[in-house]
Amino acid sequence: MTEASSGSGSGRGQLRPGLWDTVNERYPGSMIDKMDFVPLAPVRKPLSECRLVFVSTSGVQPKGTMPFDTVHPVGDYSFRRVPSSARPEDLEIHQIKYPTMGANRDINVIFPIERLRELADEGVIGGLTENFYTFIGYNMDPERLERTLAAEIATAVSEEGADIALAAPA
Amino acid sequence: MSLQYLKDAVAAGDREKLIRYVRLHFGDGNEEVGRKEIDKAWSEALKPLLDVPPTDREFILETIRTRDAATLAHLYFHLHFYFVQRSGEWIHDGSL
Numbered sequence: 001m002t003e004a005s006s007g008s009g010s011g012r013g014q015l016r017p018g019l020w021d022t023v024n025e026r027y028p029g030s031m032i033d034k035m036d037f038v039p040l041a042p043v044r045k046p047l048s049e050c051r052l053v054f055v056s057t058s059g060v061q062p063k064g065t066m067p068f069d070t071v072h073p074v075g076d077y078s079f080r081r082v083p084s085s086a087r088p089e090d091l092e093i094h095q096i097k098y099p100t101m102g103a104n105r106d107i108n109v110i111f112p113i114e115r116l117r118e119l120a121d122e123g124v125i126g127g128l129t130e131n132f133y134t135f136i137g138y139n140m141d142p143e144r145l146e147r148t149l150a151a152e153i154a155t156a157v158s159e160e161g162a163d164i165a166l167a168a169p170a
Numbered sequence: 171m172s173l174q175y176l177k178d179a180v181a182a183g184d185r186e187k188l189i190r191y192v193r194l195h196f197g198d199g200n201e202e203v204g205r206k207e208i209d210k211a212w213s214e215a216l217k218p219l220l221d222v223p224p225t226d227r228e229f230i231l232e233t234i235r236t237r238d239a240a241t242l243a244h245l246y247f248h249l250h251f252y253f254v255q256r257s258g259e260w261i262h263d264g265s266l
Contacts, residue, residue, distance in 0.1 A: 096263065140173055140176075
């Protein structure tokens with residue numbers, strides 16, 4: 001990770017100069033100023049031997065599970081397990097902060113579950129964890145998010161024996 | 171706005187900061203849109219009552235009497251989106 005991609009202060013370098021100022025103008029105090037340097041974990045074996053977990057803020061969830069709380073003013077700090085074997089028709093999206101029209105026609109555009117299965121079947125990656133993990137990105141308490149949601153997902157992912165993670169914001 | 175920013179506003183009695191946050195939340199980041207969304211929800215809530223149909227006041231009073239403020243506040247936010255959706259003028263990109 002370079003300074004450009006890790007810094008959040010306007011004087012510390014950023015990929016899109018002025019972005020933080022713009023966001024802070026609309027949502028004062030909302031930006032996370034993460035000072036800790038978190039090194040990327042090196043991949044220790046070929047991709048074709050790695051078990052992949054997908055972590056997504058798409059709000060995709062199995063039908064019949066408690067809908068993500070899209071109306072709460074401070075956010076939803078829960079996550080859902082989505083079986084990596086799930087069929088698209090068994091999934092639904094609860095998220096109001098991004099356009100879901102296309103994803104409702106083909107969920108793979110936001111949650112590429114079938115594409116990832118294809119990569120596993122073709123041997124490009126070694127396999128998939130039993131579950132993928134989803135939540136919604138509207139969370140106004142980053143400390144709570146880190147302490148609960150992120151930690152719980154990290155524990156679950158570790159227990160599933162993931163070697164690599166594909167993390168995708170919606 | 172961070173949670174601390176909002177808690178500081180509560181401590182300072184700065185209602186304007188709080189309502190601005192609510193407007194931004196309802197307006198997907200656009201305060202003026204959020205203001206109109208609040209108006210839309212209230213006008214939509216008024217419509218079904220104009221003919222004074224029977225309503226379940228027992229449910230209402232029982233709910234208010236027996237549920238905690240946080241649950242009622244949560245319900246209040248749900249009702250906003252319910253009436254906005256009922257209006258047929260949905261401005262949000264996604265769905266509930």
